[in-house]
Amino acid sequence: MSLCSFLSLLLIHITLFVSLCYAADPFVNYEFEVSYITASPLGVPQQVIAINGKFPGPTINSTTNNNVVVNVRNKLDENLLIHWSGIQQRRSSWQDGVLGTNCPIPPKWNWTYQFQVKDQIGSFFYFPSLNFQRASGGYGGFIVNNREIIPIPFGTPDGDITIMIGDWYTRNHTALRKALDAGKDLGMPDGVLINGKGPYRYNDTLVPDGIEYETIEVHPGRTYRIRVHNVGVSTSLNFRIQSHNLLLAETEGSYTVQQNYTSLDIHVGQSYSFLLTTDQNASTDYYIVASARFVNESLWKRVTGVAILRYTNSKGKAKGPLPDSPNDEFDKTFSMNQARSIRMDYGEWTENSRGTYNKWDGIARSTTQATNKTELPMPDNALYCGALSKLQKPEDISSATSIMGRSRLFFTLLMIVCALIPIFR
Numbered sequence: 001m002s003l004c005s006f007l008s009l010l011l012i013h014i015t016l017f018v019s020l021c022y023a024a025d026p027f028v029n030y031e032f033e034v035s036y037i038t039a040s041p042l043g044v045p046q047q048v049i050a051i052n053g054k055f056p057g058p059t060i061n062s063t064t065n066n067n068v069v070v071n072v073r074n075k076l077d078e079n080l081l082i083h084w085s086g087i088q089q090r091r092s093s094w095q096d097g098v099l100g101t102n103c104p105i106p107p108k109w110n111w112t113y114q115f116q117v118k119d120q121i122g123s124f125f126y127f128p129s130l131n132f133q134r135a136s137g138g139y140g141g142f143i144v145n146n147r148e149i150i151p152i153p154f155g156t157p158d159g160d161i162t163i164m165i166g167d168w169y170t171r172n173h174t175a176l177r178k179a180l181d182a183g184k185d186l187g188m189p190d191g192v193l194i195n196g197k198g199p200y201r202y203n204d205t206l207v208p209d210g211i212e213y214e215t216i217e218v219h220p221g222r223t224y225r226i227r228v229h230n231v232g233v234s235t236s237l238n239f240r241i242q243s244h245n246l247l248l249a250e251t252e253g254s255y256t257v258q259q260n261y262t263s264l265d266i267h268v269g270q271s272y273s274f275l276l277t278t279d280q281n282a283s284t285d286y287y288i289v290a291s292a293r294f295v296n297e298s299l300w301k302r303v304t305g306v307a308i309l310r311y312t313n314s315k316g317k318a319k320g321p322l323p324d325s326p327n328d329e330f331d332k333t334f335s336m337n338q339a340r341s342i343r344m345d346y347g348e349w350t351e352n353s354r355g356t357y358n359k360w361d362g363i364a365r366s367t368t369q370a371t372n373k374t375e376l377p378m379p380d381n382a383l384y385c386g387a388l389s390k391l392q393k394p395e396d397i398s399s400a401t402s403i404m405g406r407s408r409l410f411f412t413l414l415m416i417v418c419a420l421i422p423i424f425r
């Protein structure tokens with residue numbers, strides 16, 4: 001029986017992954033159904049892009065060298081591509097999800113992204129790259145963990161929390177696109193969302209009643225890794241947590257020299273990991289703030305995201321004014337110096353360490369390639385566009401059976417065969 005189950009596993013492996021045949025690295029699989037939902041993050045109902053009905057979408061959790069498989073089904077009314085920002089796509093540039101290397105996924109179609117997060121670590125995010133769709137959502141976190149044999153330059157955190165901050169308009173991306181196409185400025189955003197939610201009502205005049213806000217629950221006396229991504233379209237944001245230091249530890253795939261910040265400017269597209277020590281007395285909850293930078297703050301007050309950090313032993317609601325942002329409205333020097341203060345940690349570098357693993361960035365200085373093939377066979381589900389669009393095979397995912405369904409059926413049949421073998425032996 002053990003041989004048989006081994007054989008069935010092997011067969012499943014071969015059947016499902018025959019077109020890949022990279023190396024023995026593990027696979028992580030995700031199903032993304034991309035569709036519109038109606039949500040009211042700022043109190044106004046609007047069309048938002050959701051993944052599996054959720055906004056923001058799920059966080060992809062992978063480990064260095066994993067093969068990531070994401071079946072994306074497009075239930076929008078327009079073309080779609082998902083871009084895996086920061087993923088290097090070694091020998092898989094056609095999986096990058098941007099126009100130029102990729103044909104768009106038409107409505108009612110699907111495309112199964114398959115790529116290896118080769119030699120990478122770090123915090124990234126994915127987003128829809130076409131038609132200004134990102135202004136309506138469709139984004140989520142993308143984590144690449146170290147392999148166990150590679151040490152990380154800090155103790156294993158007690159928790160891993162993804163925070164997506166970004167400017168937001170109550171107009172949908174179609175309306176925003178129309179304005180841009182007509183040569184108009186988008187103007188001041190209507191707010192800043194934190195994990196898809198509007199601001200906590202820190203001020204009754206500025207924030208209307210009834211807005212759902214994000215609450216992040218933590219235990220006292222622990223250390224959490226928080227991964228903060230600016231997923232907005234144009235606004236630089238200052239990120240800070242009331243009464244807490246942010247110990248910067250990693251940014252977009254490199255560990256940094258660890259330094260404490262009371263606040264950090266995070267520009268659009270950037271990702272940072274901080275180590276947050278819950279060392280306060282929990283006399284209240286604490287504000288988590290992301291406010292617009294380089295603008296007249298008395299005019300831009302509404303462009304402020306506020307979430308709540310709640311200790312499990314918290315004695316009450318967050319109160320008082322928000323923690324201060326840097327007081328330098330129109331002077332970029334502070335921000336520039338802050339950015340310059342971030343240093344990569346390359347660990348000890350000696351002549352002898354050539355060809356070995358870099359201790360802290362988890363990236364091999366020389367590893368053997370997973371495959372020597374430069375060309376892989378054309379996948380069955382290839383998308384064609386432009387001059388080649390005549391080659392496109394028709395597809396309508398609304399009537400197709402899912403991969404899960406079929407592999408389960410296959411597995412069940414194998415199990416039946418396995419169960420019968422001992423009878424005939």
Ligand SMILES: *[C@@H]1O[C@H](CO)[C@@H](O)[C@H](O)[C@H]1NC(C)=O
Pocket residue numbers: 036046047171172174175
């Ligand atoms: C998007 O916004 C435009 C302009 O306000 C509106 O006409 C359209 O119905 C909206 N689309 C959806 C699906 O809500």
Ligand SMILES: *[C@@H]1O[C@H](CO)[C@@H](O)[C@H](O)[C@H]1NC(C)=O
Pocket residue numbers: 061062143160161
């Ligand atoms: C990612 O998966 C690993 C195990 O595969 C788990 O230990 C870790 O907690 C997960 N991280 C997140 C953020 O879910």
Ligand SMILES: *[C@@H]1O[C@H](CO)[C@@H](O)[C@H](O)[C@H]1NC(C)=O
Pocket residue numbers: 203204205206301321
């Ligand atoms: C709320 O915001 C308004 C407008 O900026 C301000 O005048 C007022 O002092 C604030 N209230 C509190 C309690 O901070």
Ligand SMILES: *[C@@H]1O[C@H](CO)[C@@H](O)[C@H](O)[C@H]1NC(C)=O
Pocket residue numbers: 244245247258259260277279
């Ligand atoms: C950062 O601040 C925390 C307290 O919030 C402190 O324990 C830690 O030693 C500081 N680390 C550095 C590198 O300054």
Ligand SMILES: *[C@@H]1O[C@H](CO)[C@@H](O)[C@H](O)[C@H]1NC(C)=O
Pocket residue numbers: 243280281282283
């Ligand atoms: C908790 O800490 C705050 C400062 O962060 C201080 O003002 C307050 O008095 C402390 N409360 C208690 C009960 O220790």
Ligand SMILES: *[C@@H]1O[C@H](CO)[C@@H](O)[C@H](O)[C@H]1NC(C)=O
Pocket residue numbers: 296297298299
């Ligand atoms: C910021 O806006 C306020 C309100 O309109 C205005 O009174 C003030 O002069 C502006 N500040 C600067 C520095 O332009």
Ligand SMILES: *[C@@H]1O[C@H](CO)[C@@H](O)[C@H](O)[C@H]1NC(C)=O
Pocket residue numbers: 368369370371372
């Ligand atoms: C790839 O090619 C190199 C040089 O020809 C060779 O040393 C290496 O073993 C090959 N790797 C694989 C996985 O075939």
Ligand SMILES: *[C@@H]1O[C@H](CO)[C@@H](O)[C@H](O)[C@H]1NC(C)=O
Pocket residue numbers: 071073110111112380381397400401402403
């Ligand atoms: C999506 O793509 C995969 C891989 O090409 C295919 O096997 C599957 O049937 C497609 N349809 C659905 C509904 O996922």
Ligand SMILES: [Cu+2]
Pocket residue numbers: 083084085086
């Ligand atoms: Cu990118």
